[in-house]
Amino acid sequence: IFYFTPFIFADKDAIRLEENQAFVMKNQANVEELDTMIEYNAKFISLVKKDPIYRTMELQKYLEGRYDTHSYEYYNLGLSFAQIDDFHSAYKYFRKAYNLDKGNKLYASMTLLSAQRVKITIRKEEKQKIIKNLKSKNGSYHYFGQYIYRIMYDPDFVPKKEKLTNKFKKSIFYRALYFIDRVNEIGIRKDEPLLVEYYKDPLVYMFSLMARDDKESDYQYISRIQDSVPLTYNNIFIKGPLIITRYYLDTLKALGLLHSATLDIETDTSATYYRTKALVQLYNGNPKSTVAIIEYLQDKYKLEDRYTYLLQAAALIEDGEIENASVTLALAQQVLKSDSDVNFLIGMRFLQELKINSAMKNFKHPYSGELIDFKLIGFDKFLKEL
DSSP states (O other): TTTTTTOOOOOHHHHHHIIIIISSOOOOOOOHHHHHHHHHHHHHHTTTTOOHHHHHHHHHHHHHHHOOOHHHHHHHHHHHHHHOOHHHHHHHHHHHHHHHOOOOOHHHHHHHHHHHHTTTOHHHHHHHHHHHHHSOOSSSSSSHHHHHHHTOOOOOOOOOOOOHHHHHSHHHHHHHHHHHHHHHHHHHHHHHHHHHEEESSSSHHHHHHHHOOOOOOOHHHHHHHHHHSSSSSSSSHHSSSSHHHHHHHHHHHHHGGGGGGOOOOOTTTOOOHHHHHHHHHHHHHHHHHHHHHHHHHHHHHHHOHHHHHHHHHHHHHHOHHHHHHHHHHHHHHHHHHSSSHHHHOOOOOOOTTTTTHHHHTTOOOOOOOOOOOOOOOTTTHHHHOO
């Protein structure tokens, strides 16, 4: 959902209103407001196709020190953070966007979704108000906000489709929500509208490779994917939003093709590619290189997302730097606070030191990470000795 959700430009109706107030009513404040809208649209158009990490940092700089920030500016920054896997920051800005425009159901649904993603507990009364807003008849982005709510919280809820414009019916987001809503029930089908109409999108292309013909045997299915997955000319899969990179690399690992793929782009210095390169270096047994790349990215782009912290900690553990890994996790805990995987790993560290009471405080949620694994050696013997 975070990948397919659209960015929002300054609304044309709002621009027309400001134009009317500025040029007809001769209102200087509206002239300045119109300038701000046009400036933001121009700035955002220049950034939207840039490297995701660079785009996020530039958008954040643009909003720093401003006191007249619009809701869609906060929303776009939140979505940018979500696409680089910084969901704590994403929630912060989605929440700001919603607080400025509670009639926007997309802001409401993304606030709930990002809070759920990082296990932030919204007070019961506040959450009920957000849900009430989502279900109401009035508001903007009516259908999309309600559809996300249906997918994530209430499969019996039916969004009001009459609120959907023809423009949005033709969008990739509309097709994506329909696909996500049904994929657990029917799987990935080749005749899915998303796959048929938007096959040029890199993530959709990877989905289409996974779509299985009814008559394919297991051998035929795996062989076809092995023959079809791009091993060269694959730049678009290793430098875009993180979800594309992870899906692509996970596919290569599952097929045993990770070391057969070309994962170097010699002339590319983008931040997102460097973070992918850090992951590849870890898989290739070069944890020191991974740590060096991550430290460079943190110094230049001030990355404070869970993925970067956990990748850095995994590399340090692989390199035998257990204490430094513990320091990284402790720093991540201070920054991220509610991240259950970081807390769980710190709990495991307490277990190693037999600090059982301290460890138990960190085991509120199951561990779901994939970069760091562990096993309890001699745990059965320890329990018998208690």
